[in-house]
Amino acid sequence: LSFSKNDVVSKANNLFKNIYNKFPRANKEYMTKDNHTIDLVPFGSNISSTVNYPRYIIIVRYMIKLPISVKDVLVGLLLSDGWMQKQNVTGDSRFSLKQSLKHFSYFWSVFLILNHYCSSYPSLTRTKVKNIKYTGISLSTRSLPCFTELYHLFYVNGIKQVPEDIYDLLNIQGLSHWICGDGSYVKRGGGIILNTQSYTIKDNVRLINVLMIKFRCKCSIHYQRGLPVIYISARSVKILVPELKIHTHKSMWYKLGISN
Numbered sequence: 001l002s003f004s005k006n007d008v009v010s011k012a013n014n015l016f017k018n019i020y021n022k023f024p025r026a027n028k029e030y031m032t033k034d035n036h037t038i039d040l041v042p043f044g045s046n047i048s049s050t051v052n053y054p055r056y057i058i059i060v061r062y063m064i065k066l067p068i069s070v071k072d073v074l075v076g077l078l079l080s081d082g083w084m085q086k087q088n089v090t091g092d093s094r095f096s097l098k099q100s101l102k103h104f105s106y107f108w109s110v111f112l113i114l115n116h117y118c119s120s121y122p123s124l125t126r127t128k129v130k131n132i133k134y135t136g137i138s139l140s141t142r143s144l145p146c147f148t149e150l151y152h153l154f155y156v157n158g159i160k161q162v163p164e165d166i167y168d169l170l171n172i173q174g175l176s177h178w179i180c181g182d183g184s185y186v187k188r189g190g191g192i193i194l195n196t197q198s199y200t201i202k203d204n205v206r207l208i209n210v211l212m213i214k215f216r217c218k219c220s221i222h223y224q225r226g227l228p229v230i231y232i233s234a235r236s237v238k239i240l241v242p243e244l245k246i247h248t249h250k251s252m253w254y255k256l257g258i259s260n
Helices: 005-022 058-063 068-079 103-115 145-154 172-182 201-213 234-247 252-257
Strands: 081-087 093-100 123-129 132-140 184-187 190-193 218-225 227-232
Touching: 005 058, 058 234, 068 081, 068 093, 068 103, 068 145, 081 145, 081 184, 093 103, 093 145, 103 252, 172 184, 172 234, 172 252, 184 252, 201 218, 201 227, 227 234, 234 252
Parallel strands: none
Antiparallel strands: 081 093, 093 132, 123 132, 184 190, 190 227, 218 227
């Protein structure tokens, strides 16, 4: 691959030409031309909030991609509390997340990672369970093709499942967010329970294989009220904690057995 100025410009021009050919009715003047910037910028390092930005034209929607660091976070969130919705108008999908207010610090750290893909700030939610009122906070991203790709990995006929290639998708950063959402630290013994009751036993086996092979965890499947959960042994947790701690927000360290 060549990084010479002429080759890079030529490839960029061909990219735009192909996009304009694909969407001939799109507004070609939407983006201001920049013929002066010559800095090399690592992909994903300079993304900032797009809250309150106007609606994207179709060309911009298809140009937006997820950096690996953001995709890793989304994988962990989708294994736990995150979900996706497919929009009827565009056919694209959006990601959503809701947390209780007691987890606001962690929730806000996630929003700061995803605010480049959000058109609005998070909003308060109110739910009622067994006559008890709960206040939470939620966010939703824009509906974009890059999220549709994730939707097709995690959803079949509208039902969330564990992707077949979860071994390649899940890394230590994703695992930390998975634990933040679905993890429960067991004080007696020091292990961690991953509340995977919403998944089938087949999906649980797929997940436990990844934990055992990729992260070298000693794990087992237990049943709570007839539904499967995954238990990570205390010894494995002790080995993983130094790496998990790097990617876990301080307010959620208690799920790793660390007092803050």
